[in-house]
Amino acid sequence: MFRVLLFDLDGTLIQVDMRVFVKEYFRHLGMHLSPVIDPQQLKEHLGYATQQMIFNQDPEKTNREVFWEVFLDRVELPLDLLEPLIDEFYQHKFKNLKPFTRCKPEARAVMDRAEGLNFELVLATNPVFPSSAIYQRMQWGKVDRYDYSLVTTYENMHFCKPNPQYYLEILDKVGADPGECLMIGNDVDDDLCAAEVGIKTYLVEDFLINRHERPFEADYRGSLKELPDFLEEVAGASRRT
Ligand SMILES: [Mg+2]
Structure with missing residues (x-):
């Protein structure tokens, strides 16, 4: 069977509770990226890019590719500025979300x-x-x-x-x-x-x-x-x- x-x-x-977790995740990432982008704008762009990734039907593009394509287009910041900052967030700060699980x-x-x-x-x-x-x-x-x-x-x-x-x-x-x-x-x-x-x-x-x-x-x-x-x-x- x-x-x-x-x-x-x-x-x-x-x-x-993913509703709480995602809210906190956006808040923490927002604080981390606040030197380069307004947290409220980031939240909107993240939400939009995530939605586009979920709606994607193109088998040629990974979710990561869809996300970054949409996200970069919206934030109008270069990838080589954003990517190291986001990597740093996952390496050192994502763990602060553990109390929400x-x-x-x-x-x-x-x-x-x-x-x-x-x-x-x-x-x-x-x-x-x-x-x-x-x-x-x-x-x-x-x-x-x-x-x-x-x-x-x-x-x-x-x-x-x-x-x-x-x-x-x-x-x-x-x-x-x-x-x-x-x-x-x-x-x-x-x-x-x-x-x-x-x-x-x-x-x-x-x-x-x-x-x-x-x-x-x-x-x-x-x-x-x-x-x-x-x-x-x-x-x-x-x-x-
Ligand atoms: Mg589940």
């Missing part, structure tokens, strides 16, 4: 069990961030030490959630059929849309997000705590078949 597990990160493996001990129990049962692991976090921002959050949640065959970042992906193309790109990268994969996440829009390409879904209800309060269907649902036993059952079922 399932061979590959796709895990969402924020709100699934780590406890974080919390580690979930159940997440390690899930990942330990998944690894023990020999599932292939994919960290299918929305690739709107550079890898350093993603790996730091994985560290904060203590889920960085697992052997992922893919961690989706804005450098290596060409689409974002909830675009079904994002899931097709993962299938292509790991060489899996949709029927072999299970997407595990907390977001009705971003994670359950994996079903559109034939991937089964497990909705983690601990911090369920349903922005548009729309009716939805998940193949499976439950808490993160219940997931290790569920994986055990699923692995057992595939051994029997």
